[in-house]
Amino acid sequence: MVLSIGDLSRRTGVKVPTIRYYESIGLLPAPARSDGGQRRYGRAHLERLGFVRHARDLGFEIEAIRELLAMAEDREGACGEAHAITRAHLADVEDRIARLSALRDELRAMLACDNGTVAQCRIIEVLADHEQCLHERH
Amino acid sequence: MVLSIGDLSRRTGVKVPTIRYYESIGLLPAPARSDGGQRRYGRAHLERLGFVRHARDLGFEIEAIRELLAMAEDREGACGEAHAITRAHLADVEDRIARLSALRDELRAMLACDNGTVAQCRIIEVLADHEQCLHERH
DNA sequence: CCTTGAACCTCTAGCGGCTAGAGGGAGTAG
DNA sequence: CTACTCCCTCTAGCCGCTAGAGGTTCAAGG
Structure with missing residues (x-):
């Protein structure tokens, strides 16, 4: 699965500039680029952005989401x-x-x-x- | 009654920089100044700022308060x-x-x-x- | 292969409603 | 007269985006 930033935007409901903003503040990892320099996303990005989107909808602040994401990575850790x-x-x-x-x-x-x-x-x-x-x- | 900006702040509960901010956006009229250039307020300012403070507490936006203030001035007008x-x-x-x-x-x-x-x-x-x-x- | 046109890129600035800090001047009590 | 607090202006920053300028890349149709 290879997605442009626009595809990712449509699939998650997060606007394109917001996705770039999330990348700029380190909430999303920088994706691979095409030869021409355009962002190319995969399933992992889709899931991570879905998580972020959902947490934002639930009113969590960016810093809280950052912590929740770190916890979600460590599936054996305590919650x-x-x-x-x-x-x-x-x-x-x-x-x-x-x-x-x-x-x-x-x-x-x-x-x-x-x-x-x-x-x-x-x-x-x-x-x-x-x-x-x-x-x-x- | 002559009040410094600090006096006005204590009486209304609005912070000093916020008072200056309100003046800068035209929500409060510019007051008279002392010889040395410090702001000097009177009863009218106290009341107007009290009105603003109260409306902000009630969650009105600045633009809405601007309109409410304009209406409050015209006591014979319709509400x-x-x-x-x-x-x-x-x-x-x-x-x-x-x-x-x-x-x-x-x-x-x-x-x-x-x-x-x-x-x-x-x-x-x-x-x-x-x-x-x-x-x-x- | 070429053209079109949408989508993409980076960068800067702006939104609301303040808040903080720098670097200096004014006012007042003792 | 000194010491101290308060006040001044100006600029920049907060959050979480959003908008726009000015330019490049991609993908589909001919």
């Missing part, structure tokens, strides 16, 4: 660290959900007024005065 | 557009909550394995193979 990374990420996601939910409530409350003039508008008023918020901390 | 901006932002927040919740479920499922070797680890396995996900789309 404790992968759990630690995932737990940390989960905690972060849960925190973001909590903060966004509070924010959603705030925004809904702000919308609970008729469209009148700015002088009567809760949105402008709330933004100008934190005291009117539902929560002390958003 | 319909403020509602539109807020509704759009709310929709965005709700969408992010939904996607993060799906992601949270995914991460929790990935953690449901004992710490063994990488070869048996669900985390590495799931990352390498999208088919194993709970949802088709995260």
Whole structure:
């Protein structure tokens, strides 16, 4: 299997410039080149990029993915660290959900007024005065 | 009331370089200066920056805040557009909550394995193979 | 074999929303 | 007057890409 960067892009859903970017930061190994200097990929690249893509979709940061990739290479190694990374990420996601939910409530409350003039508008008023918020901390 | 940039920073919780940044992008008007060229702020700046800070906390983008500020100035104007901006932002927040919740479920499922070797680890396995996900789309 | 046209190459700059650091001047308390 | 903190401008960097310029290579059709 020999793939151009465009083929790899279509197969993984990762854009061409992003693939080159990943190579530049060392997340993907530099592939072989054609006589004319174009990148030629194989199955290993396809799988590795699929892994990266998937982890990015799941919201892992590049540095975390770098560590996960290193672990994935060592199939006999312990996966404790992968759990630690995932737990940390989960905690972060849960925190973001909590903060966004509070924010959603705030925004809904702000919308609970008729469209009148700015002088009567809760949105402008709330933004100008934190005291009117539902929560002390958003 | 005359405030230095540091005073303004302490009163609003916005960092000093961020205040200068806001001025540079035209979100805050340029204040008067002391003889020596240091910024001197008054009550109007304090209120405007408080508004900005609050809107940022609520997750509004700078451009949205620019529009909200323009509306807040015209107290007799209609606030319909403020509602539109807020509704759009709310929709965005709700969408992010939904996607993060799906992601949270995914991460929790990935953690449901004992710490063994990488070869048996669900985390590495799931990352390498999208088919194993709970949802088709995260 | 030749032409076309898409795809590829490298390089630089830009996005948002700040943050950090260098190298210097201003203000203030003792 | 000194010491010290705060302030000034300017440039560069953060993340994770994305866009564009200007040029080269590849593959299919004639």
